Amino acid sequence: MKKAYLILFSALLTFSCSQEEKSSAVGPDGWLEGTNEEKLDEVAHQLGGFSRTMVEVSYRYSELYWAGMDENWDYADHQVEHIIEAMEDGLKRRPSRKASSESFMEETLPMMEDIIQKKDKEEFIKGFQMLTSACNACHAKEGESFIMIQTPENRTSPVRF
Template sequence: MKNLLALFMLSFTIMACQSPNEEKSTTVGLDGWLEGTTEEKFEEVAHQLGGFSRTMVEVGYRYSELYWAAMDENWGYADHQVEHIIEAMEDGLKRRPSRAESAEEFMKETLPYMESLVEKEDKEEFLKGFQIFTSACNACHAKEGESAIMIQLPLNRTSPVRF
C-alpha cells in the first residue's frame, strides 16, 4: 500500500510538473487550406485580410460607385456606398490603428458631411461636396506619406449598377 501511494504521488508530481499538452495542428477550410494551431490559423486569417491597402481597394471602388450613384440621382445607392465606406474604413483602422490619427478628420468630419449631402438629394450640392471629399482623401494620403496616390473624379463606370 505504501508503494502504491508513493507511485501515485510520483505520477501526480510528474503530471503537475509537465507543461500543458501542446495543441495539435489541424486543417480547416475547403480542401484544408487553413492549417496549423489555432494561433497559426488566426495569423494566417489576419494575413489574408491584409492591411490598409486592401481597405483602400474597397474604398476606391465605393468612392467611384458613390459618384455614379449621385450622377444618376440614385440616393439610396449613394447612401449605401457612404455606409460601406465608413464600415471599410473602421475595419481597416482596426487592422492598422497606426493610420487612425491621419484618418481622424476624415472619419469624424468628411464622412458625416458626405452623409448629409446624400440626405439632401441635391446633385449640384453633392458635386461641390464631392470635390471636398476628394481633397480630404488626398490630404489623408499626404499625411501618411502617400501623396503619390492622387484621387480624381471617376471618368468611367466599371459597375453594371444603374438607376
C-alpha cells in the first residue's frame, strides 16, 4: 500500500512540475488574458494606486459633511466607516503612504467617530474643520500640498435626511 501511495505521489509531483500554465482569457468578452501572474498584475493595475482611493475618500468626505449638516448621524457614521475601509484598502496597495496617514487613521478618524456619537452639530462642525486640516496635512507630508481640501459648498449626492 505504501508503495502505491509513493508511486501516486511521485506521478502527481512529476505532473504538476512539468505542467505548463495554460493561458485562457476570462471575464466578460475575455478581456483578462495571459498567464495567472499576468492576470493578477492586470487586476492590480485595474484597482489602481492611492489616487483611486482618494476619489472614494473625497466622495465620502463630502457626504460626511452634508450628513453632519443634516444631523443624519447614522449616515455620517456610515461615511466615516467607509473612509476607514477605503483608506485601509488603499494603504494595502500603497504601503509607502502609511507613515503619512498614521495620525489621520489613528487619531483623526476615531475623533470623528466620537463626535458623531455625541450628535451635536456645533461639535461636528469643529471636528470637521480638524478633519479637513488633517487631510491637508497628510497631503503636505506626501509632497502634494497643491491638493488643498476645503469644506464642500455644493451637494452632488441626492441623499437627504
